[in-house]
Amino acid sequence: MATMHALLLRIVLAAALATLAAGFIATHPASAADLRPRIEIDGAIVTLGDLFDGAGDLTDRAVFRAPDLGVTGALPAADAVKAAVAAGLAVDRLPTFASVTVVRRAVMVDAEALRMLVAEAAATRLGAATENVEVTIDGTVAPVAAAATAVAPAVLSDFVLQSASGRFNAIIAIDVGGSSRPIALSGRAVETMAVPVLNRPIDRRAVIHASDVTIVRIDKRRVPGTAAIDTDELVDMAAKRPLRAGELIATADVEPPRVVLRGDLITLQYSRPGLTLSARGRALGDGAKGDIVSVLNEQSKRTIQGIVTGAGTVAVTASSPTVVKTAMN
Known part of the structure; x- marks a missing residue:
C-alpha cells in the first residue's frame, strides 16, 4: 500500500x-529573439544574427542590404521585426526604440596613405630613400573607405613616373570587400635633399650664426655641386657678398670672418723663451684668424708680417730676434 x-x-x-x-x-x-538597438557589421548584407540576439538557426539569414562602407544608417525597428517574423523567427517582445543604428565598419584611406604608396614606388624608381621623396598630389584627395577586414586596404596597381619632370600617374586599388575600387592620381614626385639656407638676409662681412640658419628640403636636381650642404660650412663664417634669405649659398660665398681690417690699430706680439716684445701698429690689409698680414709699426715706420691670432692681435713670425727688435722698436 x-x-x-x-x-x-x-x-x-x-x-x-x-x-x-x-x-x-x-x-x-x-526561438525567441531580442532586437539589438545598435549593430556594427563588416559585410554588404545585414543578417538576422546581426540584428537579433538569439536568432538560432536563422542567424545567417540575409534580410537587408548594409549601408555603404564607412556609413552609419538607421533601420526602422518595425521593418526589422517584420523581416524576422517573415523568416520564421519568434520575437520575444517588441522593441521600445524606433530604429536600429547600423554601422558599416571601414578603414579610411586618407591622402597621406596614398602619398606614401606613391613615395615608395617613386623611391624605387629613383633609387632614393622613401623619406627623401617629396610627393605632391594634384587637387584635393578626400578619404576613401576600404573594407575593415582588408589585409591591404590600398594597393598601387599602376605607376608611371617621368624622371625628367617628376610628373607621375598612378592607379590605387581600394579593397572594398570582395572587389576593388580604382582611384586615379596624378602629381609630382621628386627626390629631395636637406640643405641649409638663411632665415634672414645677411650683409657683406656679417658673421652667420646658428640661429640664422634653417634646414629645408628641395629638389636634389636644383642643388649645384658648389652649394653648402652642411650647417658647419656656414655657421661662424662671414658673408663675402650680401646674402638673401632662403637662397642656396655657395661655399665660395662665405669666408672666415675678418678680425683685422686694413687700417685697424692692432697689437703686435712676439714671444720666445727669454724674450717677449709688443708694439702698436697699423694693419696694411684684412685678415681672418690664421691669415698672414703686414703691419706698419707707426713708431719705427717699419713693416713686419705676422699671423692674425684674434681681433686686433697679430703674432710676429720673423725668426730672427734682431730683425724683430729692429721692426718693433
Missing part, C-alpha cells in the same frame, strides 16, 4: 512539473 502511495505521488509531481514547463515554453519560445 505504501509503495502504491509513493508511486501515485511521483506521478502527480511529474505532471505538475510538466505543466509548469509547458507554461514557461509557451511564454518564452525556444
Whole structure:
C-alpha cells in the first residue's frame, strides 16, 4: 500500500512539473529573439544574427542590404521585426526604440596613405630613400573607405613616373570587400635633399650664426655641386657678398670672418723663451684668424708680417730676434 502511495505521488509531481514547463515554453519560445538597438557589421548584407540576439538557426539569414562602407544608417525597428517574423523567427517582445543604428565598419584611406604608396614606388624608381621623396598630389584627395577586414586596404596597381619632370600617374586599388575600387592620381614626385639656407638676409662681412640658419628640403636636381650642404660650412663664417634669405649659398660665398681690417690699430706680439716684445701698429690689409698680414709699426715706420691670432692681435713670425727688435722698436 505504501509503495502504491509513493508511486501515485511521483506521478502527480511529474505532471505538475510538466505543466509548469509547458507554461514557461509557451511564454518564452525556444526561438525567441531580442532586437539589438545598435549593430556594427563588416559585410554588404545585414543578417538576422546581426540584428537579433538569439536568432538560432536563422542567424545567417540575409534580410537587408548594409549601408555603404564607412556609413552609419538607421533601420526602422518595425521593418526589422517584420523581416524576422517573415523568416520564421519568434520575437520575444517588441522593441521600445524606433530604429536600429547600423554601422558599416571601414578603414579610411586618407591622402597621406596614398602619398606614401606613391613615395615608395617613386623611391624605387629613383633609387632614393622613401623619406627623401617629396610627393605632391594634384587637387584635393578626400578619404576613401576600404573594407575593415582588408589585409591591404590600398594597393598601387599602376605607376608611371617621368624622371625628367617628376610628373607621375598612378592607379590605387581600394579593397572594398570582395572587389576593388580604382582611384586615379596624378602629381609630382621628386627626390629631395636637406640643405641649409638663411632665415634672414645677411650683409657683406656679417658673421652667420646658428640661429640664422634653417634646414629645408628641395629638389636634389636644383642643388649645384658648389652649394653648402652642411650647417658647419656656414655657421661662424662671414658673408663675402650680401646674402638673401632662403637662397642656396655657395661655399665660395662665405669666408672666415675678418678680425683685422686694413687700417685697424692692432697689437703686435712676439714671444720666445727669454724674450717677449709688443708694439702698436697699423694693419696694411684684412685678415681672418690664421691669415698672414703686414703691419706698419707707426713708431719705427717699419713693416713686419705676422699671423692674425684674434681681433686686433697679430703674432710676429720673423725668426730672427734682431730683425724683430729692429721692426718693433
